[in-house]
Amino acid sequence: MLLKKRLQFLYPWCLIFFLFSLMHGLMAEREKNFQWIRSQTEVQISEIIVSLSEQKIYAYGTNGKLVGTSIISSGKENFSTPAGEYQIIEKEKIHYSNLYGYIVDRNGNILRPGSSKERISKKWHFRGAPMPYFLRLTNSGIGFHGGPTTGRPISHGCIRLPMDFAVKLFTNTPIHTRVLVFN
Known part of the structure; x- marks a missing residue:
């Protein structure tokens, strides 16, 4: 007992x-899932390479050395992240999607999570999903931002990064930085 x-x-x-x-x-x-090389913490990023097949990002400093690498989550089927050569055209620490988010009532209660912008009644409105530490690549809304990452394509087209990596990339990457996204 x-x-x-x-x-x-x-x-x-x-x-x-x-x-x-x-x-x-x-x-x-x-x-x-990610590595930021300590000796390279204050190095300005001059090039970012994204491998969609590996679901990985590689950030290089102005000295040509690898500064950081991480898993990512790119666009899922029917929302694929477009391959190509880009530049960072905008930086926004606090950004909200104008396409994807939540349908909420007047009191801010979420009625439909994971919704896209659609016809909404007068009692409801759309609240864009948060996309912190946003680095814009295209005028259509594709960019890097902090968010859930699995190493698999699960986003609506953006390249999601682990939050700690997103902060470091945002802090050390200037506008016009070259970005190469390939399959």
Whole structure:
């Protein structure tokens, strides 16, 4: 009986320890998904290369050396990220999509998550999805931004980056930086 009570007391702590260990392992795994070379932290980015087949980004400094690399999530089927040569044409720390987001009521309650802009009643309105640390590549809305990344194409065309990587890329990348996106 005493052993049973002790086990009942220990069970929540074991569960907490297990969940903490699992979370720590997942966080450590997530950190492996990108690398920013410490000696290159203050280097200005001069070229960004994106491999859609690898779902990876490579950022190079003005010295020609690799500064950072990360997994990405590019455009999913029917929303593919276009390959090509681009330049960063705009930087916006806080940007909202004008095409994808949420349908909300007057009180701001989300009624339809993951919605595209469509006919909306007078009681509802569209709220664009947040796209933090946005680096625009095209006038049609394609760009880099922080967001969920899986290493698989899941976006509506943008190139999603892990948030920590997005902050570093945004901070160190000037307007007119060359970007090459290839399959």
